[in-house]
Amino acid sequence: MTKLKFVKTYKEVDNIQTFVFETGGLSWAPGQFQQYDFADQSGEEHDWRHFFTIASAPSENEIHITTRLTGSDYKNKLDSLKAGDEIEAHDIEGDFTWDDDAGVVLVAGGIGVTPYRSILLERTSQGKSLNAHLLYFGRDENFAFRDEFNELLASHPELKIDYIVGEAVSAETILSHAPESREKTVYLSGPEGMVDAVGEQLTQADIDLKQDWFPGYTEEDY
Secondary structure (H helix, E strand, O other), X not given: OEEEEEEEEEEEEOOEEEEEEOOOXXXXXXXXXXXXXXXXXXXXXXXXXXXEEOOOOHHHOOEEEEEEOOOOXXXXXXXXXXXXXXXXXXXXXOOOOOOOOOOXXXXXXXXXXXXXXXXXXXXXXXXXXXXXXXXXXXXXOOOOOHXXXXXXXXXXXXXXXXXXXXXXXXXXXXXXXXXXXXOOEEEEEEXXXXXXXXXXHXXXXXXXXXXXXXXXOOOOOO
């Protein structure tokens, strides 16, 4: 267990907020996740413990938690942190990483976009290709990180991003927007139920797949 010191917070868009912590000496690969606990372990477990995929690139030397503020006890505790407050962090886990230069398709359901910010910014810092097609599905036009992603588009002609409003995430819509998915690895990130259901569809279609599940979200509040 490592204690991480809170630095600051800022609004991304709509009710999506980024919380910035010191690294506490931790290192991670872009796309990995971590469990964070509040020391005051009162109430139900979900009131004081939560998993988040780290939204920051390792080269930023900060840990970013980017999440929707839903009014839950945990999110309210997160939003009440003051500079210098601490949160307890468990071991970093996960293999939702892009480790080579083969082209990929990245599918995000709403807040499931956080690992892609880490992945794309870290590859940029290392001078690697961004040979990726990002399908970013949202309920409305409030896309987190849009300005940062558009800056990447301006300097990386190999990168393609589709901002998709109001369409359900499914194997059909993924293949419609990115037919190259049949020949590439597809990364799928978003609400747990959606990732399970769409992942099964893609597996049945014989698509090479990597998945990142976001617990606590549904297709109505991602």
